[in-house]
Amino acid sequence: xxxxxxxxxxxxxxxxxxxxxxxxxxxxxxxxxxxxxxxxxxxxxxxxxxxxxxxxxxxxxxxxxxxxxxxxxxxxxxxxxxxxxxxxxxxxxxxxxxxxxxxxxxxxxxxxxxxxxxxxxxxxxxxxxxxxxxxxxxxxxxxxxxxxxxxxxxxxxxxxxxxxxxxxxxxxxxxxx
Amino acid sequence: xxxxxxxxxxxxxxxxxxxxxxxxxxxxxxxxxxxxxxxxxxxxxxxxxxxxxxxxxxxxxxxxxxxxxxxxxxxxxxxxxxxxxxxxxxxxxxxxxxxxxxxxxxxxxxxxxxxxxxxxxxxxxxxxxxxxxxxxxxxxxxxxxxxxxxxxxxxxxxxxxxxxxxxxxxxxxxxxxxxxxxxxxxxxxxxxxxxxxxxxxxxxxxxxxxxxxxxxxxxxxxxxxxxxxxxxxxxxxxxxxxxxxxxxxxxxxxxxxxxxxxxxxxxxxxxxxxxxxxxxxxxxxxxxxxxxxxxxxxxxxxxxxxxxxxxxxxxxxxxxxxxxxxxxxxxxxxxxxxxxxxxxxxxxxxxxxxxxxxxxxxxxxxxxxxxxxxxxx
Numbered sequence: 001x002x003x004x005x006x007x008x009x010x011x012x013x014x015x016x017x018x019x020x021x022x023x024x025x026x027x028x029x030x031x032x033x034x035x036x037x038x039x040x041x042x043x044x045x046x047x048x049x050x051x052x053x054x055x056x057x058x059x060x061x062x063x064x065x066x067x068x069x070x071x072x073x074x075x076x077x078x079x080x081x082x083x084x085x086x087x088x089x090x091x092x093x094x095x096x097x098x099x100x101x102x103x104x105x106x107x108x109x110x111x112x113x114x115x116x117x118x119x120x121x122x123x124x125x126x127x128x129x130x131x132x133x134x135x136x137x138x139x140x141x142x143x144x145x146x147x148x149x150x151x152x153x154x155x156x157x158x159x160x161x162x163x164x165x166x167x168x169x170x171x172x173x174x175x176x177x
Numbered sequence: 178x179x180x181x182x183x184x185x186x187x188x189x190x191x192x193x194x195x196x197x198x199x200x201x202x203x204x205x206x207x208x209x210x211x212x213x214x215x216x217x218x219x220x221x222x223x224x225x226x227x228x229x230x231x232x233x234x235x236x237x238x239x240x241x242x243x244x245x246x247x248x249x250x251x252x253x254x255x256x257x258x259x260x261x262x263x264x265x266x267x268x269x270x271x272x273x274x275x276x277x278x279x280x281x282x283x284x285x286x287x288x289x290x291x292x293x294x295x296x297x298x299x300x301x302x303x304x305x306x307x308x309x310x311x312x313x314x315x316x317x318x319x320x321x322x323x324x325x326x327x328x329x330x331x332x333x334x335x336x337x338x339x340x341x342x343x344x345x346x347x348x349x350x351x352x353x354x355x356x357x358x359x360x361x362x363x364x365x366x367x368x369x370x371x372x373x374x375x376x377x378x379x380x381x382x383x384x385x386x387x388x389x390x391x392x393x394x395x396x397x398x399x400x401x402x403x404x405x406x407x408x409x410x411x412x413x414x415x416x417x418x419x420x421x422x423x424x425x426x427x428x429x430x431x432x433x434x435x436x437x438x439x440x441x442x443x444x445x446x447x448x449x450x451x452x453x454x455x456x457x458x459x460x461x462x463x464x465x466x467x468x469x470x471x472x473x474x475x476x477x478x479x480x481x482x483x484x485x486x487x488x489x490x491x492x493x494x495x496x497x498x499x500x501x502x503x504x505x506x507x508x509x510x511x512x513x514x515x516x517x518x519x520x521x522x523x524x525x526x527x528x529x530x531x532x533x534x535x536x537x538x539x540x541x542x543x544x545x546x547x548x549x550x551x552x553x554x
Contacts, residue, residue, distance in 0.1 A: 022380040029376050030314060062328075064335035064350065093247035131250035131341040136349065145335070 055175050061147040066130040068148040069123050071166040072141060080167065081142035084118040091137035094129060098122035121166055125151055126159035148172065194218055198535070202231050206309045206539040209549030213526070213538065220534045225527050232553035240513040245271050245345060245480040248513065253339035255498075255515060256551040258301055261294035261330070261342045262493040268343040269424060270489040270500040272474075274482040275345075281426070283347045283472040288426040289360060289463045290333065290342065291491075292456040296367065297326040298494035298546075299449050303374065306446075306543035310387045315374060322370055329359050345480055347473030360464050364457050371453055379447075388443040392529035392541040395440060402528065403521040406496025407448045408545055412440035418492040425491075430462045442544040449546075481508055488516075495519050495546050515554060519547040 009017070016022060052059055061067070072081050084101035102119035105112055135145050150172050153159055196217045202210040210231035216224035236255065240248045252267045253260035265287060272279055304319035327337040332353050334340035342348075378384045394404075399412040409416055417434045419427045435451035437444030482504040490499030496518030503512040522545045529541045 016380070017382060022382055026377040026381055029373050062332040062335065064333070064353070065331060066335040066341075091246070093243055093250060129250055129254075129339070130336060132335060132349070133246065133250070133341075 055173075058174075061149060063147070065147045065149070066132045066135075066145040068146050068151055068170065069125065069128070069134075069161065069166055070144050070146045070148075070169060071121060071163065072144055073167060080118055081140045082118040082121065083140055083142075084116050085139065087137040087139065088134035088143050091133045093131065093133065094127045096124040096127040097134060118163070121163040123161045123166055124159060125161055126156065195223065200535075200538065202228075207542055208305065208547055209552075211523075211542070211547070211549055211552075213542075215535065215538065217535065220536075222530050222533055222535065222538060225530055225538070227523060227526060229523070229549070230553050232549050234554065236554045237513055237515060240510060242509065244508045245482070245510065248510070249343065249345075250339070250341045253341055254550060255517070255554060256493065256495065256519065256548045257338055258548055259294050259298045259494045260338060260340050261334075262291050262298075262491065263498060264340065264342045265291055265425070266489065266491050266493075266498050266500045268345050269491065270487060270502050271345045271480065271482060273489055274485075274487045274502060274504065275480070277346050277474045277476065279347055279474050280471050281468045282351075282470045283474075284426040285463050285467050286348065286352055286472065287343065288430070289460050289467075290330075291425065292459050292463075293326050293329060293360070293363070295456050295494045296453050297323050299453050300326075302449065302494075302543075302546045303446075306540075306546075307378065307384075309539045309543045311383065312378065312381075315377065318370070318374065322367060325363050325366070329356075329363065332356075332359070344473075344476075346476035347471075351472050357464055357467070360460060364460050364464075367457055368454070371450060375450060379450075385443065387537075387540055388446060388544075389441060390439075391442045391533060391537050392544055393439060393441045394525060394529055398528065399440065399525070402525045404496070404525055405518050405521060406492065406494070406546075407445055407452060408496065408522050408525070410434065411437035411445035411448045413437055418490060418497055422490075424489075426463060427459075429466070430459045432459050442540055445544045479508060481506060490516060493518055495548065495551075496522060498551075515551075517551045517554065519545075519549075520552045523547050523552060 073079060074081055082099075084099055086099045086101075089095075089097040089099050098121070099118070100120040100122070101116045103114045104117050106115045107113070130145060132145050134143050138144075146169075148169065150170075151159075198215040198217055200213040200215055201207040202212040204211075207213065212228035212231070214226040214228060215222055234254070236251055239251060243251070249264060249267055252263045255263050300319040300323045304316035304323075307313075307315035307319075330340055330342075331337045333350075333356065334342050394402075394412055396409075396412040396414045399409050399414060404412075405416070413436050415434055415436055418424075419432075420434060432455045433451075435448045435455065437448050482502070484504060484506040486501065486503040488499060488501045490497045497516065498518050499516030501512075501514040501516065502510055505511040526541065526545065529545075530538050533541070
């Protein structure tokens, strides 16, 4: 069994220990913070405060944040931007996206044609790891990970978002500050 | 009359000098789901055994069924404290296998952000290690500084912890608008803050008596076990992959590799504190010389490395993290093997702990700086 070897103290170190220099130095630093917290007039305005009063004060989330998914719509026509190309589903490492297309009859230049459009879009947020590979794969900037970060639900089924939820978004309760 | 024989020589648990104690897996000081089976003589550890695997997710097997682009976010989940460093190993391995020429700007931004990640990882280590030993104040201070780094990560990558930071051939986005300003403000603050930590800890008699002479390992033993990173350098072995095999922009920056003398917990603490200062130096130089230009190389649509195998490793915050990759020329790797620093470092636990008290086991687990997500994979 190896013995625990502790090096011997020099005289100067012993003297420092006797007068508790080591402890007083550390206490000096902590005291500085205590006095600073009491005298800082800007403390209420958030200067030097690293905690947030969530949910009354909501955090300022970065624009690039990978949060809840959303299917964007054309701002003028309010039609979905999704062209049902299935690239997001192919890019997803966790295989949590299902794009279900349907064929519709359209008239292009006077001739009837079949066109593939989006019927249903299933996004399983319980398996999503928010890597944003689907967002990068989307050619029409339709699928986007937004700044919304509150994703908790009461049931497992609630994690599976359909097209309506992805387009409208979820209602979040906002508390007054 | 018949005499009744009373068994007085029967051995019970109480008679045995050796007691077996299970520490974990739900123990706050084992830094995750690690179970340590301790054999104790009184309070002294005479033998121990580690039980790992509670967090096994089969990462290496999952990787065999994913394309090269899809594997990157899984690397963040190995060592989740240092997701940016882990991601760098993966993309650099694939890039070097394919012979991609990554732009200089991408290399510099990678260097800055991996060094910020090293500081964040060491700050978390410092906070939890100090908390295990009994200094609660340091935890709050360390998390305050770490928060600033995580804010930079959130603005740059869109996530705070599992960032999915890099893509093969470069970066998903260029740096955000206030990136330089944010990084400069952080490295301006951190020097004074590190001095504050050292004032509170380095000479404190409780800290000294809990760390000096605890968990001593010689340089030769450390090499034999396969330690890497600060745990190896604490024993005085000058081995740093940033110096030995420079990757990213480390060949262009000037920094020192701090070394310990005695190889005890206190020396490993000093090495990590000095490493944070050196990281600050590296970030300062990289942000001053940040070149302009694109951040992405020309990458083919389908990433298919040539047939063969390749090993690449970088100096992560915990030690050498490497990736051994075997490609069969398809879109998915044939085999991906992670060289985990924490797994190797954990092997030293038995050697370090024997002869110490139970309370010192907590300090030694802390000083090895292990993350179970990477050990179990």
